[in-house]
Amino acid sequence: MDTGAFLGIALLAVVLLSVLRQSRPELAVLLSVAAGIIIFLRVAGYLRELVEVFAFLAAKAQINTVYLETVFRVMGVAYLTGFSAQICRDAGEGALALKLELAGKIIILFLAVPVMVAIMEMVLRIL
Amino acid sequence: MPDINVIFKIAGVGILISVLNMVLKQAGKEEQAQMLTLVGVVVVLLMVIQLIQRLFENVRAVFGL
Numbered sequence: 267m268d269t270g271a272f273l274g275i276a277l278l279a280v281v282l283l284s285v286l287r288q289s290r291p292e293l294a295v296l297l298s299v300a301a302g303i304i305i306f307l308r309v310a311g312y313l314r315e316l317v318e319v320f321a322f323l324a325a326k327a328q329i330n331t332v333y334l335e336t337v338f339r340v341m342g343v344a345y346l347t348g349f350s351a352q353i354c355r356d357a358g359e360g361a362l363a364l365k366l367e368l369a370g371k372i373i374i375l376f377l378a379v380p381v382m383v384a385i386m387e388m389v390l391r392i393l
Numbered sequence: 394m395p396d397i398n399v400i401f402k403i404a405g406v407g408i409l410i411s412v413l414n415m416v417l418k419q420a421g422k423e424e425q426a427q428m429l430t431l432v433g434v435v436v437v438l439l440m441v442i443q444l445i446q447r448l449f450e451n452v453r454a455v456f457g458l
Contacts, residue, residue: 342456
């Protein structure tokens, strides 16, 4: 595993950020964005394998793939909006970050509608 | 696999621009210093935007968005 690589990237970014933060705050934000993206891209390979394993397990358990896809989509939206909101907060725009998180929550709710409808249908069928 | 060079590049651009900014301010060229800051931000933004594009493509591929 390259845990050491992540640690190195983060520490390197922190050291360079502490230099940049005072003189060039606008570049410091971009540097922290770049560091975050590089860490995610490095971990994305493991994440993809994990997702494949979960999809395989769900297929074995004969769960409808729609539900699992919804879960993964929600995870993706949550990660992206969380990442972007953190960037906004980093740049000192807390209000914009809050709005972005609200947008993410609404989109997640929208993605979860089919699951909720399925639960409602199941409940109605039982009653 | 993205390399760490981008981080070094951004930090290098930042430090270089800080130094050049100081020199230009000492020479009394405030406007050029302002333009230099803008150019630095744009150059770094171009690098970061490519990274952001890769991040979006990756997330889209992994989570099936």
